[in-house]
Amino acid sequence: MKLPILLAIQPNETIFSFLVRWNKYLGFSTESYLFKNVFDKNRVRIHPYLPTQLSNLAEALEVEKNSLLIDHTLYSLFAFFNPSIREKLMKKMLVSQHTVTNITGIPSAKLSLTFGHKWCPVCVAESIKQFGFPILKIEHQIPGVIACSAHQVLLKQIICGDNGIDRKLILALSNSQSQKANQLAIQFSQFALEVLIISRASEITDLRKIYREQLSKKGYITKHGYIRISMLEDKFSSILEEHLNVTDHHVLSALRKKSFLGPLLREKTSFPAHPLKHLLFSFWLFDGNADLFIPSIPKKIEISPSKLEKPRNFDDEIICMLREGKSMNLIEAQTGKSRCAIRRIAELNGLKHATNEMHYSNAIKRAVQRKALMGIHRNKIAQELSVGIGYVEQVICNTPNLSEWRKQLRHQAKVSNAEKTIQMLVTNNPSLTRTQLRALAEAEYALLYLHDKERLFSLLPKPLKPTPPNCKK
Numbered sequence: 001m002k003l004p005i006l007l008a009i010q011p012n013e014t015i016f017s018f019l020v021r022w023n024k025y026l027g028f029s030t031e032s033y034l035f036k037n038v039f040d041k042n043r044v045r046i047h048p049y050l051p052t053q054l055s056n057l058a059e060a061l062e063v064e065k066n067s068l069l070i071d072h073t074l075y076s077l078f079a080f081f082n083p084s085i086r087e088k089l090m091k092k093m094l095v096s097q098h099t100v101t102n103i104t105g106i107p108s109a110k111l112s113l114t115f116g117h118k119w120c121p122v123c124v125a126e127s128i129k130q131f132g133f134p135i136l137k138i139e140h141q142i143p144g145v146i147a148c149s150a151h152q153v154l155l156k157q158i159i160c161g162d163n164g165i166d167r168k169l170i171l172a173l174s175n176s177q178s179q180k181a182n183q184l185a186i187q188f189s190q191f192a193l194e195v196l197i198i199s200r201a202s203e204i205t206d207l208r209k210i211y212r213e214q215l216s217k218k219g220y221i222t223k224h225g226y227i228r229i230s231m232l233e234d235k236f237s238s239i240l241e242e243h244l245n246v247t248d249h250h251v252l253s254a255l256r257k258k259s260f261l262g263p264l265l266r267e268k269t270s271f272p273a274h275p276l277k278h279l280l281f282s283f284w285l286f287d288g289n290a291d292l293f294i295p296s297i298p299k300k301i302e303i304s305p306s307k308l309e310k311p312r313n314f315d316d317e318i319i320c321m322l323r324e325g326k327s328m329n330l331i332e333a334q335t336g337k338s339r340c341a342i343r344r345i346a347e348l349n350g351l352k353h354a355t356n357e358m359h360y361s362n363a364i365k366r367a368v369q370r371k372a373l374m375g376i377h378r379n380k381i382a383q384e385l386s387v388g389i390g391y392v393e394q395v396i397c398n399t400p401n402l403s404e405w406r407k408q409l410r411h412q413a414k415v416s417n418a419e420k421t422i423q424m425l426v427t428n429n430p431s432l433t434r435t436q437l438r439a440l441a442e443a444e445y446a447l448l449y450l451h452d453k454e455r456l457f458s459l460l461p462k463p464l465k466p467t468p469p470n471c472k473k
């Protein structure tokens with residue numbers, strides 16, 4: 001079924017959020033009609049971030065199933081930290097009728113994570129203003145994330161579970177005020193978002209090797225190559241102790257009870273570990289720099305281990321150095337930030353930089369192309385993939401037919417927008433004539449007249465019969 005463009009699933013929207021809108025659009029009082037038609041079942045639970053039966057949904061929507069899996073769930077993040085379950089998880093999320101939490105081997109309950117749909121009140125208000133409906137974002141569903149990094153406020157949560165809403169397609173979003181989040185929670189949520197983006201674009205990486213390299217820089221590897229595990233556990237538990245606000249208090253106290261670092265670091269004791277454990281550990285180990293998960297970008301200097309305690313504002317430092325005309329090499333050496341990151345900051349701030357070298361992998365390039373194909377705005381692609389806007393533009397220009405395709409999408413969106421506006425005007429003003437309606441929305445009227453006259457006339461009230469001149473009062 002093809003939905004109007006404005007009702008189509010939005011970039012990074014959760015599957016649940018989308019289904020709620022779709023159900024509302026269909027206008028049925030229960031969700032069983034939609035469930036029956038899409039999933040061939042009357043009752044379905046939609047998991048906030050690991051939903052299943054995506055093949056059915058993709059088929060119903062006539063979209064690519066992998067794009068639902070990658071862009072609208074946390075599949076990539078779970079697979080990234082546990083490559084051994086990658087294939088099985090993908091298969092189950094596409095076709096299984098059952099929950100997949102058992103194959104991830106990592107039930108949330110052990111971490112005291114509240115199970116539900118999280119949402120940012122500012123993001124939701126913006127989406128209502130822009131599209132007329134609330135949109136829940138997949139990055140906010142990352143376990144342990146409690147803040148929206150874009151708006152720096154605390155996320156709110158709708159509880160799921162048997163007494164919650166997970167068999168219902170309703171969104172009861174409270175109207176309460178947004179609450180400012182603390183700096184550490186914001187940094188952690190930004191870090192988690194960046195890791196999610198990297199996980200979508202990267203092949204399997206050797207996580208233990210990456211961890212070992214950073215541990216070595218921090219002095220946690222002996223000269224014979226062993227990890228100083230008890231020293232590390234002491235340090236990390238004191239970090240968890242001090243930084244209470246990075247995530248939920250219950251989660252932190254659950255994590256403090258038992259050390260979890262061994263399985264993350266040693267091959268022999270390895271079993272699937274919850275992504276939140278990886279995220280918290282790497283946030284500290286990498287000093288908040290998610291780029292370290294991309295092993296192809298060499299890091300030249302060791303970053304001070306105290307960064308987590310006193311966060312450095314790298315963006316300002318880099319902008320300052322770029323303005324002073326310092327070279328990429330020097331900035332890279334002085335900040336420890338990758339060239340990608342420096343280029344991004346330079347391009348986001350309209351500053352010139354000295355290199356045009358492409359450091360992005362083919363996987364990143366393909367991700368840009370895929371998002372561009374979906375008609376996502378250049379700025380948003382750049383932001384989501386942590387690349388420069390210039391790079392996105394270059395990829396779009398250099399991919400045959402992509403610019404033309406995007407033009408066509410924009411045009412379709414415009415026509416559909418015009419249709420929506422006229423329809424709204426007619427519904428809200430049933431007594432107005434065609435001429436009066438045209439005066440209220442001239443541009444939309446003209447656009448629709450030009451491109452879909454039949455549709456325009458089907459929306460408008462019947463034309464008035466012409467009055468003979470001698471009957472005029």
Ligand SMILES: [Zn+2]
Pocket residue numbers: 120121122123124148149150151152
């Ligand atoms: Zn937000």
